[in-house]
Amino acid sequence: MPYDTLIPLIAVLPLAGFVFATLFGRRLQADYGRLAAAIVPLVMVGLAWLAAMIVAAGALSGAAPFGQHGHGISFWEWIPAGQFSVTVGFFVDALTACLLIVVTTVGLLVHVYSVGYMSHDGGTWRFFAYLNLFMFSMLVLVLADNFLVIFVAWELVGLSSYLLIGFWFPRRSASLAAKKAFIVNRVGDVGFILGIALIWVNLHTLNVQDVLAGIGKLDSTTISWIALLVLCGAVGKSAQFPLHVWLPDAMEGPTPVSALIHAATMVNAGVYLIARNSPIFAQAPQVMVVVAAIGTFTAIMAASIAFTQTDIKRVLAYSTLSQIGYMFAALGVGAWTAAIFHLMAHGFFKGLLFLDSGSVIHAVHDEQDMRKMGGLARKIPITYWTMLIASIAIAGIPPLAGFFSKDEILGEAFKNGFLWVWAIGFLVAAMTAFYMFRLIGLTFWGKSRVDPAVEPEIHESGRWMTIPLMILAIPTVLAGLVLGLPFGNSVLQGWLRPVFEPAVSLAGRAEQPFALFGLDGVLILASATIAALGIVVAWRLFGVDLGPLHLKARLDQVQALVEASPVSRFLYRASLNKWWFDDLNDLLFIRIGGRVAYGMWWFDRVIIDGAVNGSGRLVSSAGGGLRRVQTGRVQNYALGIAIGLIVMAAAYLAIGAGR
């Protein structure tokens, strides 16, 4: 099939699955069981994956019609409003292709996994309908060639996220979390849409390629404003400080959702958006620093919170925040390729980690508290080994995926002169290794703390779930080796060079030669060592049970460390309370904001309406005095009205003639 047919199909197939599941899913499930309801959405995503792979292969190999700089197709004129016009179209280049690979691969595996995971849920059909809707929206987001169409998809992924977080709607916490996610995202979206308006007002087009080509004509203040406003949207969707508060709560959704939307795909949309607009950001150096600062701060803040969380999914959620912080830091220092590299690697290993956590949660009968786990390694071996691999990958141990991508970010930050980014990122690398192995230790090693009633029933998940785990482990191991080598001129850099070339040359930083036996080698060694150090510390505190290694957990030492000094006690409480951001928001927006809203309602009833009713009363009491005039005869009223009108009209004329 020609690419011009395949490209729209990538998005249309999941849409068809969504429509089908919405219309017929409920009946199918009632008549033929849960698998019947899932099969069409599943097949649709499978076909979309196939189409995406063919398109990605074409785009990455530079085949016609993609070439070096991508290929676009347009469909219909969406909004024709005089001078303003938006045409819906898709555009595929190497950057799109990279995103397509992650989105469709993780998407397909999550769909397969969900067949197993949701097999006990009455709403399977609804779940798959929403998942398909999400896939459609996310694919449009990466394929769209127009800012307004990106915004459409941006909102639609928000909608699917809302629906899926609140999937178990009878649970109040789930529907509150869904609402919170949507509203917090909208705060960022206001910035994004204003950025879009600013782009149009200045360039009179919203086509992404035209805008990127024309942006240089604008003055630097305008460019900075555009970059800053677009950044608002990215910060919201990618859950960066200060709009990060929605993501941990989003863990109320079913775990496959957390894997797909809140780890591997949607939360990366902000990174994609900034990468896509790299020429704009490259011309706004101050905004780049803001991006780097937001990313770095989020990375360390979230990592510190992950230290003390006891809910297995929340640890992973804060880890996601922290890792996306890395990506923002990379974007901010101009390491565009490294950011996308980490996005891809993180998509695979974090998706795997979440799916593993789902398998764990299933095994211990919907328990998410790690204090009620432990010693699960031998009982659920596939889950254990795949999760261990993913943890090593995220910790940054060579030669797994996370090592390559994280190292590239840190190296570029160092070489581009952002020493503070490097230093904090370096520290976060150790913290990452630590909290991940705390998670592994508490969950899989040591003595079992599982509820004795559940204990005998712990078993490995079925094949629908374990096969996706094993498949995802492959890129977790290999992505770095395949994409990240040879150092300095890797495969991924080869793919993405045409995309980021304008930004790189605009920023005026020449690519520096790679020196494995020089600076780069030292940096690699340092980051691998610090990661290993983090793991060792975690081992020492939370126990080891890896092959021949056996070490008892020393939880008493954890306690002692926390109690050691006022500073450590404060840090512990800060971490446990998530640096009080939720409390601050509650105070500002629920308590104070609520008072304001009630105050305004009072104003509406008592002041505005009171004035109206007051004047009404005044008239009617005046009417009492004029009762004699009230004859009850319609003719008299009509006469009165007519006289009144003529008098008023005459007054008008007098004024008019007076000029």
Add this chain to the structure above:
Amino acid sequence: MNVADLPLLSLITFVPLIGAIVIAFLPRDQPGLIRAVALASALISFGLSLLLLIGFNPTNPAFQYQEVHDWIPAFGIQYKVGVDGLSTILVVLTTTLSWISILASFRPIKTSLKEYMISFLILEVGLVGVFISLDLFLFYIFWEVELVPMYLIIGIWGGANRIYATLKFVLYTLVGSLLMLVAILATAFTFQNATGSWVGAFDFITLRNFAVTSGFVGNLQLFAFLAFFLAFAIKVPMFPVHTWLPDAHTEAPTAGSVMLAAILLKLGAYGMIRFAVPLFPGAAHTFAPIIIVLSLIGIVYGAIVALVQPDWKRLIAYSSVTHMGFVTLGIFIFQEQGLQGAIVQMINHGLITGGLFLLVGVMYERTHDRTIAKFGGLAGRTPVYTAAFGFFVFASAGLPGLSGFVGEFLVLLGSFAFNPWVGAVTASCMIWAAAYLLYMFQQIFTGQLSDFLRGLGDHLTDISPIEMLTILPLAALIVAFGLFPGLILHLVQGSVTTVLSEVQAVSAIHLFFWQ
């Protein structure tokens, strides 16, 4: 006889009147027949309006389908009707929602059915008449005609506090419309003074040309504009003359709320675009800054007050204040995208808020309560109803892909081009809308089934096929206009260009007391 020779506009307007007369002679004990006649006449009117839509030529900016008959020749008053793109689409919106509302009234209305249907059909006559009148006097007549049946619909078939609500509605509107009548007469006198002839003194097209070529003198313009504007602003309603709306919306029966939200509020916006701005463009410029500020206040204020409403319908009523704030804002920035957005927003608000009120009515039928706090967990019990309501909630929140977004975005774009800070305030509405709408949705539909609802037992059924039939056309249009807003935009392009070229050609008149 050729179809093109039919007096199509008069037919659309007066077929419901014929229906009403027929119903008046029907026996009271035949409710089925009364309903059938009412629905049939509304459907015929609807079908004719579709013919109008098909036959309308969007490339011709002039008024089409004109019918002119002398009425009171001594003062040059004519029965003169005609449509441009703006009127056409509003006429179709009116006829669509009329038959939907009549259908939706089949079950809820049990007392005085005959009078109800007569009122409703006369309401339709008045509404369509307003949108097609090209004679100011005729316009005024229709403007008042529409008021009476609405007064009765709220006052007789409304909720507990209906008398207070309906009196407030009528008095508010009357204050505005009497001022408008005076302004109409004053304009006519002025025209007669200037030209020495009554011919065309009430004719909109003549007056508009007069306004462009010689223009009304400054002080008259300022006063007449204010009078027109106040009448329209009350109808829209704009902050701070909006307080009749929550009461009227809340107390009206379902179909009444639907027509009120979907069409009656549009009369005000239509009047601004059609009469207030083109006849008095200088004065419109003078007052535009104040009107823009009031619109912005309305947008934010309505949304924040909506956040704390305990009553389902009242919450939606305040959301109307915000949404209509977009419309007035879009009109008075005098900018192409803004005005187009305002018109699209008028249509969308009609479809979306109309749909929301229909759906609230569906649940009110079962629960006879609108207190949000008493609801909860409906999603588990009435899934189809929940999905339908969710659809309209997100449409109202401006979800892209649905029609609400297009209007809001165009107004936002226009206002941003006008002034970035105005754009920023406008955009903030995205957050507010999500907040109050999702709050409502979460309270009513998620969680465990509330005790109040559980107590209803089997009464709490999912949406019925007939009720679904009233919703589906609106939902289909919301999707269609969301994906292909060109359907509206192409139609109204001519009207937009005409209005803007007139208003942009003049500059503001200095306020007399500033000189």
